[in-house]
Amino acid sequence: MVLGSVATVTEDETLLSATGLTKTFGDFTAVDGIDFAVRKGECFGFLGPNGAGKSSTMRMVGCVSPVTSGELRLFGLDPARHGPAIRARLGSCPQRDTLDEELTVEENLWVYGRYFGLSRKEVRTRAAELLDFAQLTDRAGDKVEPLSGGMKRRLTIARSLINSPEILLLDEPTTGLDPQARHVLWDRLFRLKRSGVTLVLTTHYMDEAEQLCDRLVVMDHGRIVAEGSPRSLIDEYSTREVLELRFDAEDHQDVAEQVTGIGERVEVLPDRLLVYADDGDQAAAVVHSRGIEPLSALVRRATLEDVFLHLTGRTLVD
Amino acid sequence: MAMATPLPSDAGTDAGVRSRARPGPRQPLSTAERMLAVFSYFLTVYRRTWRGSIIGRFLSPLFFLLAMGVGLGSLVNDRVGGVDGLPYLQFVVPAIVATQTMWVAMGESTYQVLGYIKWNMGYHAMLASPMSVRDVLRGHFLAVAAHLTTATTIFMGVAALFGGFRSVAAVFCLPIAILTGLAFTTPIFAFTARQEGDDGFNILFRWVVTPLMLFSGTFFPVEQFPGWMQPIAWVTPLWHGVEACRDVATGAVALGPFVGHVAVLAVYVAVGWWLAERSFAARLVP
Amino acid sequence: MSAPTTTRLTSLVPMPAGAGLARMLVERNITSFRHGWVALVTGFAEPVFYLFSLGIGIGALVQTVTTDSGAEVSYPQFVAPALLAASAMNGAVFDSTFNVFFKLRYAKLYDAVLATPMGPRDIAVGEIAWSLIRGGLYSAAFLVVALLAGAVGSWWAVLALPAAVFIGFAFAALGMFATTFMKSWVHFDYITLAIQPMFLFSATFFPLSTYPEALQWVVRVTPLYHGVALERALMLGEVGWGVLAHVGYLVVLGAIGVVGTARRLEKLLLS
Ligand SMILES: Nc1ncnc2c1ncn2[C@@H]1O[C@H](COP(=O)(O)OP(=O)(O)O)[C@@H](O)[C@H]1O
Ligand SMILES: [Mg+2]
Numbered sequence: 001m002v003l004g005s006v007a008t009v010t011e012d013e014t015l016l017s018a019t020g021l022t023k024t025f026g027d028f029t030a031v032d033g034i035d036f037a038v039r040k041g042e043c044f045g046f047l048g049p050n051g052a053g054k055s056s057t058m059r060m061v062g063c064v065s066p067v068t069s070g071e072l073r074l075f076g077l078d079p080a081r082h083g084p085a086i087r088a089r090l091g092s093c094p095q096r097d098t099l100d101e102e103l104t105v106e107e108n109l110w111v112y113g114r115y116f117g118l119s120r121k122e123v124r125t126r127a128a129e130l131l132d133f134a135q136l137t138d139r140a141g142d143k144v145e146p147l148s149g150g151m152k153r154r155l156t157i158a159r160s161l162i163n164s165p166e167i168l169l170l171d172e173p174t175t176g177l178d179p180q181a182r183h184v185l186w187d188r189l190f191r192l193k194r195s196g197v198t199l200v201l202t203t204h205y206m207d208e209a210e211q212l213c214d215r216l217v218v219m220d221h222g223r224i225v226a227e228g229s230p231r232s233l234i235d236e237y238s239t240r241e242v243l244e245l246r247f248d249a250e251d252h253q254d255v256a257e258q259v260t261g262i263g264e265r266v267e268v269l270p271d272r273l274l275v276y277a278d279d280g281d282q283a284a285a286v287v288h289s290r291g292i293e294p295l296s297a298l299v300r301r302a303t304l305e306d307v308f309l310h311l312t313g314r315t316l317v318d
Numbered sequence: 319m320a321m322a323t324p325l326p327s328d329a330g331t332d333a334g335v336r337s338r339a340r341p342g343p344r345q346p347l348s349t350a351e352r353m354l355a356v357f358s359y360f361l362t363v364y365r366r367t368w369r370g371s372i373i374g375r376f377l378s379p380l381f382f383l384l385a386m387g388v389g390l391g392s393l394v395n396d397r398v399g400g401v402d403g404l405p406y407l408q409f410v411v412p413a414i415v416a417t418q419t420m421w422v423a424m425g426e427s428t429y430q431v432l433g434y435i436k437w438n439m440g441y442h443a444m445l446a447s448p449m450s451v452r453d454v455l456r457g458h459f460l461a462v463a464a465h466l467t468t469a470t471t472i473f474m475g476v477a478a479l480f481g482g483f484r485s486v487a488a489v490f491c492l493p494i495a496i497l498t499g500l501a502f503t504t505p506i507f508a509f510t511a512r513q514e515g516d517d518g519f520n521i522l523f524r525w526v527v528t529p530l531m532l533f534s535g536t537f538f539p540v541e542q543f544p545g546w547m548q549p550i551a552w553v554t555p556l557w558h559g560v561e562a563c564r565d566v567a568t569g570a571v572a573l574g575p576f577v578g579h580v581a582v583l584a585v586y587v588a589v590g591w592w593l594a595e596r597s598f599a600a601r602l603v604p
Numbered sequence: 605m606s607a608p609t610t611t612r613l614t615s616l617v618p619m620p621a622g623a624g625l626a627r628m629l630v631e632r633n634i635t636s637f638r639h640g641w642v643a644l645v646t647g648f649a650e651p652v653f654y655l656f657s658l659g660i661g662i663g664a665l666v667q668t669v670t671t672d673s674g675a676e677v678s679y680p681q682f683v684a685p686a687l688l689a690a691s692a693m694n695g696a697v698f699d700s701t702f703n704v705f706f707k708l709r710y711a712k713l714y715d716a717v718l719a720t721p722m723g724p725r726d727i728a729v730g731e732i733a734w735s736l737i738r739g740g741l742y743s744a745a746f747l748v749v750a751l752l753a754g755a756v757g758s759w760w761a762v763l764a765l766p767a768a769v770f771i772g773f774a775f776a777a778l779g780m781f782a783t784t785f786m787k788s789w790v791h792f793d794y795i796t797l798a799i800q801p802m803f804l805f806s807a808t809f810f811p812l813s814t815y816p817e818a819l820q821w822v823v824r825v826t827p828l829y830h831g832v833a834l835e836r837a838l839m840l841g842e843v844g845w846g847v848l849a850h851v852g853y854l855v856v857l858g859a860i861g862v863v864g865t866a867r868r869l870e871k872l873l874l875s
Contacts, residue, residue, distance in 0.1 A: 025875075064718050064874055084623045084721040098716035102636040111635055114628045115720035163720075369790075378800060385804035390662065393810045397666040517642065524646050532657035542664040 013040040015167055015198055016061065020070035023056045023222075030056040032222035033070060038167070043189075043199040047209045047304060048219030049316050054202035055095050057219075058171045061200065062092045074167070088116060091165030091197075093156050095172045099144045105155060106131060106140040113162040126162055133188070134158035150181025154188065161192075168192065170201040174208060186211055204316050206304035218308060225311045230304060237310045238302040239264055241280035245273040245287065245294040262286050267309055274306070352449055356457020359444070361464070371425065375465075379418040379473045383480060386410050386537055401539065404484070404568065411482030412567040413536040415474060415491050416559035419499030422469050424527055426462045427506035428519045435511060441602055451598050459503065459591075466499035467492070485569035494566060494580070498559030501583045504590025511597035530556045558582045623721040629730025630737065647698075648742040651691035652749050658683055658809065659755065672812045672833075673842045677757065684755035685764070685835035686808040688746050692768040693799070693828055695739035696776035701783045701795050704731055708783070714873055724869040728862055732776045739772035740765065750839075758841025767838055767851070771831035774854040777861025778827070784868035802828040827857055 016038040023031040031053040038044040046054045059065035060072060063079040063086050072079055074086045100108050106127055113123035131137045134154040139147065147155065153173065160168060173189070174182040189212060193199055203209050209216050210230045218226040218233070226233055243263065247255045256268045263277030277283040280299030287297065308316050347355070391406035401409040434440035444454050470492055477483065509518065533547075534540070534556040540548050551557040562579040565571045637644050659680035669682040707713035714727055744765055750756055782795065806828040812820055823829050834850040837843050 062719060064715070066874065084723060087719060088721045090719075092719040094715065094719070096712065098712040098719075100632070100636070100713060100716065101711060102639065103632075107635050111628075111632045112716070112720070114631055115625065115717055115722050117623070117625055117628070117721065160719075377797065381801055381804050385809065389805070389810045389814055392814050393669065394662070394665055401665065517640070521642070521646065524649050528650055529653050529657075532653050537658065538661035538665055542661045 014038070015040050016074050016200065018061075018070065018072045021057070021060065021067065021072055022069045023053070023060060023065065024068045029222055031060070031068075034217075034219075034222075034224045036217055036224065036227070038198060038200055040166075040198055041193075041196055042214045043193050043201070043212050045200075045209045045213035045216035046202040046219050047204070047206065047213075047216050047308070047316070048202075049204055049308075049314065052204075052219040053222040054204075054219060055171055056222075058094075058169055058200075058202055062090060062094075062169050063087050064092075088163065089166050091157075091160035091163065091168040093153075093160050093168070093170045093173060095175070095202075097152050097156050099152060099155060099159070101143070101145050104141050104143055105136055105147070108144060108155060109159055109162055112159045116163040118163065123162070126164075130158040130161055133161075133191075135184070148181070150177050150184060153177060153181070153185060157185075157188065161197075165197070167198045167200060170199065172202055172204070174203070174205070182208075206308070206316060209304055218304075218311060220308075220312045220314075226307065233304060233307045234302050236307075238306040239276040240278045240302060241276075241283075242300055242302050242306060243275040243277060243280045243283045243287070244296075244298040244300065245275065246271065246296045247273070247294050258290070258292050259287060262290075265310075269315070274309070276302070276306070347448055349453070352453040353456045353460060356444060356449060356454055357460045357464075360458060360461035364461070364465075375422065375425070375469050376472055378421065379414050380476060382414050382417075383407075383411060383477060383482065387414070387480070387482065390537070407480065407482055408484050408568070409564070410537060411477045411480075412488070412491060412563040413534075413560045415470060415477070415495050415567075416498050416556060416563045417531050417534075417536055418469060418473055419466055419495045419559065420502050420527060420530065420556055422466055423462065423499045423502035423506060424523070426465055427503050428510055428522070429516065431458075431507055431510045432513055432516070432519075435601060436514075441598075445602060451602055452595060455507070455591075455594055455598055458507075459500065462503050463496055463500060466496045466503075470495040470499075483567050485567065487569045488567040490566045491563045494559065494562045494583075497580065497583045497587065498555060498563075501555040501559070501586035501590070504587050504594050506590075508590055508593035508597045511594065511601045530554055535560050555583055555586045623723055623726060625722045626726040626730035626733060628722065629717065629727060630734045633731075633734045644738070644741075647695060647738070648691070648745040650694065651687040651742075651746050654687050655680065655684055655746075655750065655753065655755065659753065662809075669811060670813075671836065671840065671842070672807070673837075675840065675842060677840060678755075680753060680755040681757055681840065682811075682836075683809060684750040684753070685839040686806070686832045688743055688750065688764060688768055688839070689771050689806075689828060689831035689835045690803050690808060691746055692739050692743050692771040693775045693802070693831060695742045696735045696772040697779040697795065697799055699735040699738055700731060700776040700779035701792065704780050705783050705786055705789075705792070708872075714869065718873055724873065725866045727869055728780065728866040731780060732773070732858075732862060732865070735776035735780075736769055736772045739776070740769050743768035743772075756839055758839065760838045760841045760843050764835055764838045767831075767834050770851055770854045770858070771828075771834070773858040774827050774831075774861070777858040777865065779861075781861045781864040781868065784865060784872060802826050806832050808832055827854065830854055 014037050017036070019035050020033045021031060021035070022029065022033050034053075034057065036044075046052075046057060048054050056065065060067050060079070061074070063074070063083040066080065075089060077086050079086055100111065103111060109127035109130060110120075110123050113126060114120070118126070128137075131140055134157065136151060136155060136158065139151065144152065144155065157168075157170070157173070170189070174185050177185065186208070189199065189201075193212075199212070201208075201212065213230060215227070215229055216233070217224045226237065228236065245259065249255050252268055252270060252273055256266060256273060259266055259273060259275060263275040263283045265276040267274040267276070275283050275287075284297050284299060287294070305316055308314070387407040387410045391410065394400065394406040400406050441454055445451065449457075474483075474488070474491060478488070506522070509522070513519070533543075534551055534554055536556075540551045540557065543551075558579040562576060562583070565576050565579075662683075663679035666679055668676050669679055670676055671682065717727060718724070747756075747761070747764055747768075751761075779795070786792070806823060806826055808828075812823060812829075815823060830850040830853045834847060834854075837847050837850075
């Protein structure tokens, strides 16, 4: 019962919707008229590089940043008028942990629960369950400051669940964590999803988006450039496989013309060439037969990274 | 970054100095060079930050001069015509000179030092160069002495304009004030090197600095206190600083007690220095 | 505790939203202070040191002081009320400036709070209320010490504690308001620049009549002067209708501070 309401998931119940959602800071437009809708029980992602406008969007959704223009509805309510009522039903993990470092791990949960007006008794029982969920029970009485990055992130997530939220907002949940800590966290998020909590997350890691999201939108410069499931996006915007070639060259632009005509498409990056082909091994064979000798040749499956590259001409992580 | 300042060339020929820039074995720095290198680092920092310390450093003592020396002074002068035959202002000004050095010492030896130890790792950067803990301390103490000199000189100038000194001999307050300031600086450095957070500083301010200011014969002679309290003043450095400054400023130096005051201050500096070297070594190069 | 005042104010002045949960922030601060109780306990020491030092030392020199109302009182009786007012100011300002700045800019505490149903008004009211509780404890402790030291001259002094809460309210609210404009620790020098002269010059250690006429008017404008005058009237039993003017002045300043703080927080945090 830790994970809150496991109400019957009626299909197509839209909890969150935005049309023409815009955020400007002065004359800079951070979010430029985006449309999206999140259904109950799904995991919805915003994938985009730094500065794409993901956090600005999440802060508006979290009702801590007023909408500049466009329409935003959560549970059918308008954040401008029902901010506190909406926030009472949300869980929110901001990009930067905002844990209370003057308090212990369990006090963080108690105090935060009280901000929702929960009774002391309620807060205590929920906190105990959530500590267990976040695998922090043996650190309950410790100060927050010395915890590892992964533990702090799990505590933030546990804290955001104290009010049994219907939607959990996660802004870059695993950025800055080591691979092992990321996997632990992903496992926790899977459990949440299975228990029926609607997840809305942002990330600039394509593997994270692929692992967690049922549906996602690709954001760049404040706009949505593509939308769909990870699989459908890859099918639509990339070939099945990719051949990565590295040469002993200062600039890979110089060697790019040697491979023209191989595969469906070639992308040139400063340090390598990407040859898009449904059969990567066959493309590698063609390269070989032309007498071209790269330092290394690697065949891999296409990812959302390739989708992003195709859509914007840039890589996700710079 | 700290050591980028040009070094004085007394330790070698020009060629010797230049050869230090080349890879390979080089001539060791002299003690004076090392100390000045550290000193000039702190001078560089201060050139950027001096504005921030203006208020605490120069206005605070002036406020005390006006409130206590002039305001409270008019009450005291009205009632009893001054203290020990002096107008109240002239009684209190030398004491503020000494007290100010305690404030400067606190300002320079608490948060800042812990910052270099813990937050920006400034000392570690120095210790990665040919500097030893001893050099770093010497250089930093020299920098604090420079602060003490500037702050005291400016305040004494202003106080003189208000007629705070009876005799020109008051200029000798300056060296005594610097000694008093160092008598606080060296032990506080030792204390700071043993701190983890700023809790200790709050306690130091509340339970040491403020009481010392109030109970060291600053605003009235300690003889006003019950007899059993007076020996407490005798062991605190501030009382000795205040008395020595007052003796000099009024031109009424009784040799025996005066030498005693200076000796106590010197002992504080020396013992503090020794403790500081020990706790710095323990903290920085464990 | 100050919630009723501010709720009524909302109908007059535009005031950002809150969820009526300000007490939860007070609770948070109490929880936090369980870890740092030493700082809390030692906070009241400073005025006590002043009382004993100046009370005894200067008291022995001047014997008595003629107050601005013409009464002749002992020096400890003269400074004790002023020190009570000053300690109410110091306690309130310390909490509402340094501590709030840290929470606002470094710990990002309020960002977490605003992600819950709580609003900017809850933060303003909660933090100021906490300052008052803390300041009130210090004032009470000081009052007991002053009583034991024989520096209290009238039964009116039982009102000195609520009066100290008014002083704390004015300074906590103004201090927090000022803090919302600060960008770095360097700016705290301005707080010191305001507080220290007030502490020294608000007829604290010598009567107002010491000043030349023109300066007296300057002193009368400062909030601490009204605090000192209020406490002195109560602890010496020289109570007249003027007392209400002092209270009114402090309450108005405090109300400006609360509303200003809430609006600034809204602007800063809900961007
Ligand atoms: N409070 C703000 N004031 C001004 N510009 C901002 C503010 N917040 C974000 N921005 C700008 O908006 C753009 C999008 O930022 P953000 O939403 O944080 O992107 P992301 O989370 O995708 O990295 C960035 O260029 C950023 O500099
Ligand atoms: Mg972001």
